Every structure is written in C-alpha cells, then in structure tokens.
C-alpha cells in the first residue's frame with residue numbers, strides 16, 4: 001500500500017486544530033454578532049423628529065386670551081436620551097380656529113410672557129414686544145414668534161413639533 005507524500009498528509013494533530021478553530025469561530029460568531037447588533041442597533045435607528053402633542057380639550061381654552069401650556073418631550077437617539085421643555089401660547093380665535101405660538105423670543109431666546117394690560121407678549125431681556133398673534137411690535141426681535149401647526153381630533157387640540165419660522 002502506498003502512503004501519500006508527507007507534505008499532503010493531514011496529521012491527526014492538524015485535523016484537531018482545524019476542527020477546534022472552526023468550532024471556536026462558530027461559537028464566537030453566535031455570541032459576538034448578537035452582542036454587536038445590541039450595541040450598534042440603537043445608533044442605527046431613525047429618529048422621529050415630528051410629533052403631534054396633545055394639549056387638551058379645545059372647548060376649555062378661553063377665546064381671545066393667550067393660554068399658556070408647557071410640556072416636556074423625551075427622545076432617545078441611539079444611546080443619547082434628551083428631554084426638551086416647551087412653553088406655548090394658545091390663542092383660540094373662535095369656536096374652531098386656533099393658533100399656537102412658541103414662548104421663545106426670536107431675538108436671543110429669552111422667554112416671553114403675556115402682559116394683559118398692554119396686550120403684548122414681552123421679552124424681558126431687551127424689551128422685545130409682540131402682539132397677540134406673535135408679530136413684532138417693537139424692539140430688536142428680527143421676526144415674529146415661531147408658530148406650530150395644529151389639528152383638532154375628537155375635541156382635543158394637538159400641535160405639531162417642531163414649530164415653524166415665520167418671516
């Protein structure tokens with residue numbers, strides 16, 4: 001009987017090495033791939049930036065007087081978690097028409113408040129004044145208050161994040 005030349009013969013030791021490496025690779029892949037997926041997948045998920053936020057029953061909001069609402073939106077973006085607070089003024093014009101304005105001054109971002117006596121929103125930082133519908137009356141603000149799109153469903157008023165700029 002002829003034996004194969006020694007250079008092409010697979011020794012028992014080499015065979016066991018090969019089997020060990022193959023099994024080790026399969027085990028590493030079985031453990032490693034789900035672990036990598038667990039670590040990476042949150043960062044790969046798409047973040048929803050637009051959101052409808054319920055503010056409450058429209059009929060409970062007084063007509064012609066800005067009503068202040070605040071809420072916090074929590075978001076997860078990959079491993080980053082954020083919480084953003086919003087303040088808005090809801091101006092109900094009549095039974096169905098409503099507009100919602102941001103309380104952030106368009107000059108340098110101070111928070112405006114409603115001054116009933118002069119019927120203006122006033123920014124305390126540099127005396128920026130806005131009318132009932134957020135239009136600039138006086139001071140340094142370069143544009144009106146930002147506004148939110150709204151919808152009413154089953155009597156509940158919703159606003160859409162983020163707000164939009166008016167010029």
Ligand code: FES
Pocket residue numbers: 105106107108109110123124125126127128139140141
């Ligand atoms: S930040 Fe409002 S007027 Fe300057």
